[in-house]
Amino acid sequence: MSPDILLLSQEETHPFYAGVNAYFTAPLLEGEPLPLEKFSAAPPLGITLLATSLNLRGWAAKPLYNFFSRKDEALRLAAALERRPFAACISTTHTFRPETTAAIAALVRRLAPDTALIVGGPGAEWNPALRPEGAFTALGPGEENLPALLAALKAGRDPAAVPGIIPPGGTAPATPPAPSSVMDSLPFPDWGLYPAAPSGVAVQGSRGCPRACGFCSYSAPYAARSAGAVLAEIRRNRDRWGISRFRFTDSDFAGDPARALEVCRGLEADGGAAWTCFARADSLLHPGLPEALRRAGCQWVFIGVESGSDALLAAMNKGCGREEMLAGIAAAKKAGLGTHGNFVVGYPGETGGTAAETLAFARSSGLDTVYFSPFQIRSPGIPALAGAQGGLSGGEGGWEHHTMSSAAALARAEEMIEEISADESAPLIASEALFSLFSGGSGEDYRKNVLDFHGALRSWHAARRAGSAAGMAGARERLRRHLQASEGGSGPSREAAL
Template sequence: MSHPTTRREARFLLVYNDRFKHIRTATQDAPNPLVGDPALELAPFLGAEPAELLALHYAGGRGAAFSADKLFDEGAGAGFLTTAALAGILAQAGIAFDLVGERELEADAPLVRTPGAPTAVGLSTTHLFDAPSVAALVARVRRHLPGVPVLLGGAGATLNPSWFEASGADYQVVGDGEQALPALLARLHAGAAVDTVPNLRWRQGGRVMASGLTHAAVLDEIPLPRPDLVSDGGGWPLATFYESRRGCPYKCAFCSYPNQSPSSRHKSAEHMADEFAFYAAQGVRFVACHDSSMLTPRPRMRRFTRLLIERGSPLLWGCWGYPNELDPELLEDMFRAGCRYVAVGVESADEAVLRSMQRPPSSLGLAQGLANVQRAGMILSVQLLVGFPGETEATIATTLDFVARSAPDFYSAQPFQVRDEAAPAVRDPARYGLSIERDGDGRVTGWRHAGMDSRQAEAQVRAMQTHIALALERPFYHGLLRAGSSIGVLPPADADGLALLRAHLLPVLKEWERALVFHPASALGDVPPDAARYRAHRDRARRRLDEALACGALVEVAFGCLPRRGPRDKLPPCTR
């Protein structure tokens, strides 16, 4: 299949996910009402302008406390990992591209772009949820740009082949796109056949064809993601995202990540250190590594950290890890090499649920592993999954008790999902005692097992949010920084700075979290709105920020002085 074009050069229109305020439920990605009113976002909630918060630094030259570059969601926005990676591929191939957000496609107004139709339009399915969502997005592209070829890529369609078949799109890149995307665009531009493009599926005569050629990228040879090419300001951000591996060495039953790649592959320690040096030279201060687990294989990680130490790398960074990988010697080297946070996939603290999930065995106790992260001087974040087969109210109580005892700094909690056909529990639900409910279009409407159903799991997540917000000083629900704030939090440069974050910044965030539990425009938690309690926590948050400024724990470096306000002066009201 070919699409002739009269343009003098190939040009690509990339559709990116601009839905910052979406939340993952048990059955879909839905509009996120965690912060349903702009006045509840962090800066206006505190009675400040975003620029005022961005000017705040930890005392003693330990770095900025806030960043305009959000660190906890690699999928949403033009500057995040998926889009930046595609920008790097296109830039290296010399292919011009434009960007359009999903929400812009939903509007009736015409797209404002470079004159002339693009060679093709690309949709990443990494953060789409199901076949009907993909088909609806393709239809919107067709409405704006009839006759222009539409290309699907990303993990969603790779893991769920039926999505492409039902989408109405013309082409699909399956798996790695570093070679396939430039080759496809070149052939479309020339009006040539595409059957020699690797990793490609396409429609021809009512049938879905495949080239039969595969290409698994050598990760040391792929282009570096280029957030500078897709950022709003057109420059390098203060914080950016990174991946050093594809696939995953583990086979958890709820996760499809191992099947996104033909094998578990990773970059070499030397190449990673060189890429970190490049980022540092561009003025990047913090790198958020979004591998499924950066800490394996262990020899590579030891070599990488020692290279950063030897070279005196100025970058701070953070990563994800599994509980069985958190030995103290490695973590100490990571801290010396600039690592300042580790996000750990705890999922559950109940042994029976963990066995049902097929989590990797560990000779290192879960509590011991988390304590090792904290003793090494790093911010600890834990990820919780609620509702996997075997889950009951009693197992959730076990997990909550564990969270209270381990006292991480941040946490996230989401209900078990059945998005990907490739996840073991979705591929073989009977094995896990799982029943998946779908409507006539194949869209998932719910799931159930002996312990609970999807609606109960979502209710348990909200109850967990309420309990952690009101009963525990730590952790803070970092989903609020992803979906409820235009700015993010940066880690401090050293262990003394971490003490400042825990003693002065986290309490401000915690009062924000508690206030939102009681506001009617927020879906955080499960308690009735209470204007008086909202105001009390809001006022306490501002007082704690003023106290941090007064004692010098936080200092303002770019503007005058962040003005102190009375407890009710210029703060957003709460209405029932």
């Protein structure tokens, strides 16, 4: 029988954003517990793809996720570890705290002491603190290096000879990671690896981004799958598991208009899909594209607006100024798409004046929902462009430049959220991560659900400011209704099950 391989992912939010995320967490967590299982219900694409790849190569791989917050997954993990798997691989795509990867490693060691430990993903690649003691670290795309590492371990060959592998205790691989393979050679994710097929999933049409915005660590390398491969995966999800709701993870779904239109034509012909995507505002100016997105079932587009200051947008190398931003937003709205704008606060050159410009822009932009996040250094080094600007210094833990510090940017972002939230005529504060909660309804129903949920968050904060306990309780009741239809397990249970 093939040796068991476990692919493990525990989702959490980055601690740097705790201040701005308090806008969402305070109404959800303060007071009588709300049913929060939906927040951890969606299985991650990354470990699903890795498990699929390994199984196609003859291993018996099983993805497990959010086992520290879902009882059903905690029980599955306990049972899987009892079988003493050959290897346990910890993903750091959605994990940011060293104590979390250490807790997963400790759990594996306690229940399956002989199991090989491997950690991979962008977190472990950039932050050595996320690599548990005694674990191999796999750099680069897991579909390439993980099967090679497992084969070497199984055959008793030197794992350090595998490209992109750092042995336990090491700091760098002996051989650099192999370049990424052609995206179309990736398998379609096997959502049947979970006890129940999810109702909504992520679809990855491309990785990376061909642009190079100064604050962004997601810019390279860029590789896209063909429209045909993307459509084939979506049809397979629908035919095998009844999945018709999804979110494209592409950095700019509309960035290659010909490809986007081809995907949209296919989805429109199939009918019945409901989805969201990220898109640049200037990409949405391609004639007919927003309408094609809407006809194909797109419900909400997430637009990186970043700033309301033309000077700052130019400094960021955004390649898109205020007027194009407004035109792209207007085109999406005219086509009937919900629009969300993400803003970055604190890029080198940011001042109180440019932040005020951003706030004014957000208020009058016509966007349905917005979010303000502080500029952060996520990669091991400062992004090259930002590093050359404004005397920026620091790292993941904090930074400083001539006009702002990370602490000041965080405080300003929190103030901007508070100011927009207090303005009934301004867009609602929302986070892209929350949109997967709205699994029911399409078209107007979906829009109503999104706006009512985020409207309830705004009402809770208004009641908080007014000191109205009854108002806060009423807002939480509205939130409860949206969270009630659970798709997940039944609450935190690490202690109970493990």
